[in-house]
Amino acid sequence: MHPDTHLALHHIRAAHLRNEADTYRLAKATRHPRSLRTRLGWTLIEVGLRMATAPQPAAVIP
Known part of the structure; x- marks a missing residue:
């Protein structure tokens, strides 16, 4: 390939x-x-899902 052609292609690719x-x-x-x-x-x-889910009752430990 001619050097001038190679240089022109290089400039086009760089641009x-x-x-x-x-x-x-x-x-x-x-x-x-x-x-x-x-x-x-x-x-x-996330806030809406937290508000929509019913809270679970706490487990009672005897």
């Missing part, structure tokens, strides 16, 4: 990888609120 890295970084930055929302949702479900 593509930089673009993917930027896209990943932006997606990761926007994912954080969704994570908080998910944790809050599961916490609310």
Whole structure:
């Protein structure tokens, strides 16, 4: 392969990888609120399940 062709392909691939890295970084930055929302949702479900289950009577030890 001619060196100039190889260099041009290298520059194209490097630009593509930089673009993917930027896209990943932006997606990761926007994912954080969704994570908080998910944790809050599961916490609310847990609280609701605790409220919905009947408490078990304590065992009496003679």
